[in-house]
Amino acid sequence: MTVEATTPSGERMTLNMGPQHPATHGVLRIVVESDGEIVASCTPDHGYLHRSIEKIGECVEWPMVVPYTDRVDYVCAMNANLAYCVAVEKLLNTDPAAAVQVPLRAECIRVLVAELNRISSHMVAVGAMAMDTGAVTPFLHGIAQRELVNDIFEKLCGQRLTYNYVTVGGVAFDLYPDAAAEIARFLDQFEIEMRRFNKLITANAIFRDRCAGVAAVSAAEAIAWGLVGPNLRASGVDYDVRRDDPYGIYERLQVRVPVGQGFAGRRGKVGDCYDRFVVRLLEVQESVRLCRAALAMLPPPADGKPADPVGGFQADVKKLLLRPPKGEVHCRTESARGEMGYYLVSDGTKVPYRVRVRTGSFSAAGIFHHVMRGIFLADVVAVIGSFDVVVPEIDR
């Protein structure tokens, strides 16, 4: 199954995929020019989901931006909340007078919700990729796990998709009484379910050979094209913001980082579709470990004192956010789709001067026209699925 084995005829045909297409994970339009079964060129067309979130950020007050960050990435909204809140805290901390100390209990809860959300997001990503290549059952298993995470989040903050849970200075609500036990039960059953999932699809020779060697991205290409997160690590670059530029309490948790190494075997290449698939599954295992570590570290609640530096869940930042320090800050965090970098500009007032968010899907979409040249038409959906593109993150 190599491209060289077929003979291009030189006759071109233009095909339109989307904007409403079940395999594009959102409203993404791709214009493909094909030569027989081979993609000659591919032009993504963006903007169908543009909601001007960066412009809205310049019109509302600092804490009011948080619900909009949910909509930047609704598959992994906890991490999207967290990215913005960590950035605002970093901005406040540039002025010692405005320094904010997030309570330890809030930091542990943040790790819990961020990693649980990463698990649910990655399960959707790998399930959807399997579905795009023709296997429907794994998707249902992935969605079932996501439902369990959503149940926990619904009890925690009342929402199943756009949580608005992480706030500047902590989290919006403390854990509900038996949350820790419930999360531990979820993690136990999830590990059993993962073994079943891996037997079902990861070790499946048909699926593995289908993805092996397809659209391989070398490490140098991945870096130059700005890939981040699992897509970057699948290409063999050993980098994770949680370990190498840590925020919150990730430094104490010693994050272990899986990298792609041509998991598909003889036909596989480092950075192919199968590597991107497997790296996500390995990351999910690491998230389970991080959740357990955060549960072990969780201090008991300080009842009636939300701002307590150990057992509280929300530092008092209301006055600080009315008059944050004037200046700029760049802060990156590791979302499920990779580095989510906020560039905030403050003019010293209660409304941000500029809110810029750089997302993983944007750069993943930027490499599409490069990696899709010369692959088979049927692989286009597999490639979109393997990069785990969430369209609202591209268009914002």
Add this chain to the structure above:
Amino acid sequence: MTQAAPQFATLPFATLADRARTVCAAATSRTTDNGQPFLLVPAADLPALAQFLRDDAALRFDALMDLTGFDLLKYPKAETPNAIAVLYLLFSYRHRHRLQLRVLAPRELCTVPTVSAIWPAALYFEREVFDLLGVTFTGHPSLQRIMNPTDWEGHPLRKDYVYPDAYHGVAHLREGQHFETNPPRAGDPPPPAAAPKPPGGHA
């Protein structure tokens, strides 16, 4: 899985800036209002400097983390209020250091040379900055709007952006409504008069 990152030849900002100035003598070290350092670069020198920063063995800025910008028009006490700041956030996966380059592009003749030949990630970032801030990147192979439709007017993240009333005949507001930040038009109703103060303080 690896346990911990190995040690890297990470350089501090002052060393990075000195090394950059060997190629671009006009680059000056500045800091933002809260002390974040960056390198201010004249637009004309940008491609040569970017090439050097990527290829020099001690620097090796192999990644463009982000390319963005903001309008300085309403920033308090800005030195050059009549400019758009274009920001290049560079990162080196090899040495793990980072550097911010900044180019000030005048608002009227807003052109900056492209760096997309050096970091292909810039192909998309530059389209976005062009769309939202109206900076023209000369030499970019396909500089089109990426988020707004191609026939959209204006650049929304500019601080003097005027919201359009309608797009292809579809009105954005109900009759009689008006965008607060837009300048008043001829047929607009007068702004509502401030409510008179109740005598004697609180009712």
